[in-house]
Amino acid sequence: MTAKDNIDEKLQNLSSSIGSDEKFVENVMSRIEAKPTSKLSQAKTQNIWSIIMKSQITKLASAAIIIIAVLLINYQFSDSNVLWAEVVEQISNHTKYKCRQRIIRDEGPQIPSRLVYHLNLQQRRQEHEDGIICIIDMRPEDAISIELHPDEKKAFLTKSIGFGPRNDPDIIDMVQKFDEKSTERLGTKKKDGEILYGFRHKPNEHNDFTVWVAQDTKLPVEIELKHPTAGQTIFMDEFEYDFDLGPSAFSTEIPDGYEVETIFTDYREVEPRQVTVEEIDQELNQTAYMLEQLPWIKQQIIIRTVDPLGTRLIVYMIGIKTDDGNTIIIGQGDVFNMERMVWIPEQQIVLETTLGIKLYTHPNGGIFAQRFLESFADAEPDFFDKESLSEERFTRMIVMSNGKVLSLSANKKLSLEKMQELVESIVEVK
């Protein structure tokens, strides 16, 4: 039997195993029959449009019309201009505002839209579409945020020790820091009969802002913030400045009748030190993991230090020395969770073990590995020497079968078999 036949046969066997359900088509169609058809009628129009737009002549004609329209609009409004400096001045004078915020992710579950009320630069209230209310107060040294679930009468109180007092990271606050020179003018557009002036600022590959401001108030009406590397875009609109909502709406006192779960997150400066798995288990808000000994592991130590990626959160690193001279760091901490790892589903999956553990590439794996290895070297110079940093270094994100995320950074290449053996030896601390 040839290799081709062999694969053919295996694929045919697999097809039989996947099977088909006699009633499958019937079941799907009966569910579809119950759906209204109105949406599909819109689609026909869309299709006709796409057919028209396939013609080169139509495309050129459309482009010409658009250019003429833009020129006409610019001509019409060229007398009344809005300068970016005026926008910045107005924003600085209006720190109390509300807006609607939507986060659209390219992949993965979507986040419900929310109304965000900024009382000042340190206090915020968020009313989520699904009924959840969040109140954030960055004034105290231990910043406080509460998350209320009115339907379930449940509240989560997060105390971020040593995080405050500081300004709440606020998009509009970032916007007013745009430099006039690097802010591109986008011309004008009309919204609800009002003329809006557009500005674009792209400080780096991670952030791309578009801001539309009103001609009369010179305040933002729409803001779009694209995070291309994170695969998400934040839209802000329905702005209202100096809204009418009393200070009590920003209280972080939990209302009566709520069951409260308190979470502590420590942002205080810490000296890196060696810890035991029991300490990780006590300190982490999520499942703690340890590594079972493997024959090719020469030495392993665990340290507790500040996240080398700059989040100010604590991370725990298991440093591993192998018998062939490689150094591997397994990272874990509250900073690693699927909420933050929005890009994971987009990346190429490298490996899936029979235990359901998945390994993904990291978009900036080399830098990630460098930071983790160097941070380990700072804490334990005898364990890893920064001078030994290799060009082969890489990072894989480990998603455990329960969805918990860890990182794996290695200084040198690691075979797929060893990588599999290593991740399969990661076990929960009991």
Place this chain on the structure above:
Amino acid sequence: MVKTDVELVNAVLDGEKCMFAELVRRYERPVRAVALDILGDYHLANDISQDTFVRAYEKLVSLRKPQAFGPWLMKIAHRCALESAGKNSRATNLEINKAAMAENPNGQLDEENQWLLAAVVKLPKAEKQVVMLHYFDRNGVRDVAKIVGRSVGTVTKQLSRARIRLRKILERSEK
């Protein structure tokens, strides 16, 4: 006469709802394969496959390139399965799996088929689509070419490349 995906999608968008049944028939096994790879359980994968087609029907309006229906559908299947996997805690999944196993001992794939399925799902988009249409939906090469709107030569090459990739992956897994 085999209709292309483009013809079927356009017919559905023109109001011929029944044409969607042909797309369901065509992609039933490929969609179930994607769901099965993620969920590991036949019964759950079957439910998610149904959800996938219903969601695809609802979102057909947003499909800008009807020729990309297959890969687009696989993406929806992938997302539906991931959402389902996320919704069910590990414990719940284990309970479901146990119940499924008790009801039907063949509710899950054997180890070799799991490896092979995982390898098929990880093939490049174009190769994955032709492999699934050829092997899982049992279409001849000419029909696959017609369905996806590529030449017979291209489909033959893609199938051949996919077999080489799969063979290598399987050889590695057997070591």
